[in-house]
Amino acid sequence: MGKRNSQRKSAAMLDSDDDNSSVSSTSTMRSDSGTEEVQIEKDTLLGEALDDLYEKRGSTREKALASIIESFSNNLQHQFVEKKFATLLHQCLGSMKKGSSREIALASQAIGLLALTVGFGDNAREILEESVTPISQALKARPESLKTAALLECLAIITFVGGNDPEETERSMDIMWQLVHPKLGSNVVVVKPSETVITAMVSAWSFLLATLDRWRLDPKHWQQSISYFSSLLDKNERSVRIAAGEALALIFEIGNLEKFSAEADGTNDGSREGYTHVQGLEGKILNQVRNLSMEAGGKGSAKKDLNNQRNLFKDILEFLEVGYCPETSVKIGGESLKTTTWSELIQLNFLKHFLGGGFVKHMQENEFLHGVFGFTPKRKNLLSAEHHISSTEKRMYRSPNSVVNKARTQLLNKQRMLSEDRNVGHYAINMGDEEM
Template identity: 25%
Template sequence: MPNNRRRKGKSDREARTNGSVQTSDDDSFNDNASVTSNISEVRSTDDGNDEMDEVNQQEAFEEKLSEAIDGFTQKSAQGRCNCFELTSKALVKKYMPGYIVDRRVTICDAVEKSLKRGRGAEQTAAARLATLLCVQLGALDECEEVCKMLKPILLQTVNDKSILPSTRSECCIALSLMAFLAGGEMGDVLHLMQQFESIFAGSYLKGDGTVANVTAEIGLLHSAALSAWTLLCTLMTAGDINSMMGSGVNFSPSISQLSEMLQSPHLEVRMSAGEALATVFEIGSEFSEEFGDDYKPDLIEALHHLATDSHKYRAKKDRKQQRASFRDVLRYIENRTVPDVQIKFGQECLVLDTWARRKHYDALCNVLGSGFNLHLAKNELLRDIFQLGQKILISDISINRQSKLERHLVNAAAFKARTISRGKNRDKRSDF
């Protein structure tokens, strides 16, 4: 006869051995357990895990950055260049002055050696890293120390005509931002401005009034030097600008020389010259409303020609960019109006209502790129430059944050008002 008795399986043996007893769902629920306390325990555990994850991510990030800094001493030039670029990306991505300040001497030594002995891409990457190093340490006293260490070699590289123009351009940017962030003596700033002027003077008109023959690479160098000069110009007082450039004193560059650069065949030089003229007129007009009146008629004519340029021998993109830029410059020279530009980041808004502030924004954004908003929210020196006040804490942001329903209602109301406004001006052709 077949055996109908069920064999004892492995699960039965384990249950008997471990002493576990199968219970129903009702029996397994503990009536005495507090639901609220259970939820709070789960949440506290999740918060702790998130904090641990952040700590682990930060440690992993710093470990990779330390490996990149250690790679500055390797023999391969390409390897050193890669390490410079990795370090620069890390300094753009995170604001970490406490970590960098302990390694500033190591980074400065590597930058100095690469600028002296390196070539091409390595020198360019080293100069860019020097700029980001000062951005990280801008709020600390060590920033001035770094500037004193790197300024001589950067100046030497800028004036060395045997070095690539792209590398010299990066060194111009580094020198100007170092002087701007470190806030050194005004005599040193004027000396730097003279060095930059000796570079972009190559784009002045010749003695016979013809345009200088400058290659595209040298044109980019002249544009970078003029842009660096304009940034340092914002550190000068209105009285100094008026006495040196508005009273006929033999000071270079003069307003007429800057106006000559508007005839350059290179778009970057023309736009940098227009930006420099607007900044100079803005600062000088703070001292006297009659600043530069003798130059205005010819300057307005040249700016109007550039703002309405439609020559087909220029690229369509260049014409569009040029017209947009010089319309703003012309509007300021004629009417003293500056376009109100607002930059929103997080819960804050940065207003660029002067040419000086626009220049500060462009110079820093050119270096930080996608990490500018992060540094603007956390970097104390940048917040001080743009007068943003104290840093906003995360708790303050969570309190002021709108709910999803509130945002939906606001957007719906705005959509309805826009639809009604457009509907009033629609199908008017039937009336005619």
């Protein structure tokens, strides 16, 4: 017990004014409304779960992480993060380094939720910088599918929130890519990735690609990626085909098909051979997409999954043939969240999958996600969000020179640019000749 108390004391020093915050919270509970009492009760439960991350028994830590995930999914835990950010991050990283596969998966999800909660800023940068190496190491060890998928999702989220430049994003994309295309060496043991891992990798990779400014993108890192994604369209697993289809649609939307499909021997450099190579890939992919949009149900095929695949590939086919992106609309608390590009749709679907049942709550109250999608919830939801964020954060969000507002402006400008390009038919597959 002495050692554990010492660990807690040491970790608590990472956070500022923990003791004073606890005292003021107690007095607030006695003097304020029932709403404050509920918040203090939630903070207490989170505090107990955080304490349990110091326990030696792995099952206790797993239960604590599951409780933390539930709390962070269902509510914006700004007050708790203000006091315990560093401790929570380092305890989750500890679980990632020493825990079972289940504990690593839970810790990965908790770190991703922590990043989405803190949003833009120094804390998000710290999460990315502190987590990249442990995630990379965990991906190389014990290749269990569910653990690996959770690590990939975590890496995508923390890069999305905490990355400041394209090089950081491409670094994370490269870590993901190595799972399916490892750099061979004398000490490298090649393990064939499962379909679950392939799906997770392609989805996470596409999510990060969707966040990059296409003018600064360096596709030479991903030469032959389009050939790989085309090969995935022939796989038996439907989730793999869907993920690959979305990745291909995004690459066509970006408009760098010839760069993404460059041949390994370097012949695709504007020469006739390279041009022929790209045209052949375009034709092959178009036929694959057309076939998948009309696929008949096979033995044991779930009707819902089959319909999802058909609908997706019908959208991709229309996009490739005439340049129209699917437009979607999701109701969030009475307001519509709309997407008009593949980039927006891929980001939305990835975040919906990661947040699960907490997606609506986060879209209603998470300022970071409001900026990403240019979404403004109804006034009552804004007031609810104001109630949960700190006075420091309020000043940061309201300042026209804040990091949040600058980043939000950059994101919205990029989205407007993509939308404008779509309207003039830039993405249509039959315009590819002009790019050569």
